[in-house]
Amino acid sequence: MSAHAVAAAEFVANGSRAAWHDQALWFIRAKRDNQARSLPEWEHLRELASQVKLHTMSNLAGLLEQFDENARRLGARVHWARDAAEHNAIIHGLLAERSVRRVVKSKSMLTEECGLNPYLERHGIEVTDTDLGEWIVQLRDEAPSHIVLPAIHIKKEEVGALFHDRLGTAAGATDPKYLAEAARQRLRQKFLAAEAGITGVNFAIAETGGFVVCTNEGNADLGTSLPPLHIAAMGIEKIIPRAADLGVFLRLLGRSATGQPITAYSSHFHGPRPGGELHIVLVDNGRSSLLGSEDFRRSLNCIRCGACLNTCPVFRRSGGHSYGVTVAGPIGSIINPARDAAEHGSLPYACSLCGSCSDVCPVKIDLHNQLLTWRREIVARGLLAPAKRTMMRAASFVLRRSWLYRAAGAAARTALRISPRWLVYSRLNLWGRQRELPEPPAKSFRAWYDEHQEGR
């Protein structure tokens, strides 16, 4: 079994938790439906967003240069990082030059992807994630389980216990308001003490050289208003051509992500604040190789709203950690194998191919088809588990010979009918662990047809 299947089975084994996780995410999917329904132009917006992104990806190099030039003109300094290591080194270099010891970060999946926190901590720099959910998982010393709702797998009782332990809140407290207030007070101290603020980037505008960060807690504003140094890390796919395109994406993002008409804060940054410094790190880390791939290019359209995770019946029931990657769920199962197919090659199989992700995606990525294409790629690269490949070879051998198919079918049905139950439902029968097999009929359709239909 794949690592995902094992981890997912463990998650499912705690039935009430898995059901609760499923319900929590379905609730958000339902909120998204309501919000999407409230816009008669929803499908038009999706089409528009998809077109803008396809245009962007076709002109990515030029748009990035334009952004670089305009951002510099506004007084920002732009850095280019080929991979995670360069990204981490650039940011550490900036912090070290200024002897920064304490950093606040607003949620950025890119810095998660690059492993920035442990890297900086190894160099003696304290990093505090200031998004509440992200901070909770940081306190628990684990990774986010969802790209938008990083702590969705944790119950409020567990947050109460964690805060009691780490912040000294009242034992047994579960009131979200009380717990959030305690977090707010502690984070405020972190904001005040920070010497640098790191943010992600939701949208970078080539035409202006500015960028937008979306948060619901205003932590990007707080984290960049007090310290003199602001470092923004962005994947190169975050670029959009014009300021006029922004409205399309902001309208889709909040609604798709959490079922809000728009995120509470859409903070615009155009150059450094007076007296401050702004550095923008443009990160490739495998993105340009995705751009070069006809099959998977569209995955770069992703605006990280997480709607595909919320709608995915597998993600909802197996939890984000079961995927073992920073970006989990349908989109993660496309971009992670692109980074390391040998390690993440089983993820495209952690999917029932229901297609809900493709239809929910606000930028129209054909996710389930890309997952299917990945499976072909995994086999082509010889990375499919040998047992599975052998099984498919045998099936193909039988199914391309009508006589053998008929004989094998008859033999299987007979075997099922005459074998004792303990033999049929042995440990090896994964289907039969929780389900009955179909009751084998005496005759196949074919045999019935030959007897009853011919000459009718």
Place this chain on the structure above:
Amino acid sequence: MRIGLFIPCYVDQFYPRVGAATLRLLERFAPRLATQPWQSVEIVYPREQTCCGQPMANAGCVEEAKPVAERFLAAFRACDYVVGPSGSCVAMVRKHYHGLIADEAARAQLEAKTFELCEFLVDVAQVDEIAGNFAHRVGLHQSCHGLRELDLGRGSERMLPAFNKVRQLVAGLDGIELTDLDRPDECCGFGGTFAVFEEAVSCMMGRDRVADHRRHGAEVLASADMSCLMHLGGLIRRDGEPLRVMHVAELLCEAMGLRIDVD
């Protein structure tokens, strides 16, 4: 005119009644395709067919799927239509034969003439509403591939006018009461080999589907896709749930009084 009966491998082996019901419905409604009094509409069952190749293709095993897909093409070459009682298998032929069939033109032809049973009845045979009697509370389970790949209905994710071809066929039956669902079109968790290799998640998905139907008082769980029903039915029997599982073709035959003489 020649209509080729496409009976997917697992239906052939395990659900001959569904195959027979499909045949009876086609015998009943296909004659109306004749545009001239002297035109004959023949329903044939090509014996060379085995499987559409979906298990291999979905595993990514293109080389293993190719000869099976080519066999399918050859089996139905002489037919004007190909009709089968499984949204998923039909979606395989219609949407995923690219790269499996060498002759591009032949593939395009096959795609254009292949239909899922309900889709064929509604779109090709122009059946509006079927007269019959089925006095039960029925929950319709949408097959994902029927819904999102064949457009048999409108998925809840899309913000476009709603329709549902399967529902349309059964809604007019006397006495039938179609129940609603909290999650109208969530996947049942079958997903081919997914049901085996991700067994835990697959079964939880299936149980959640069954519970949604039971919560809304369904007595019969019906679907246009036998593969979903093989999975859901397996859970229902293991758990002793008082739900009857029926393919829509069987339901329609029973409602119309068409005999399916399979023992």
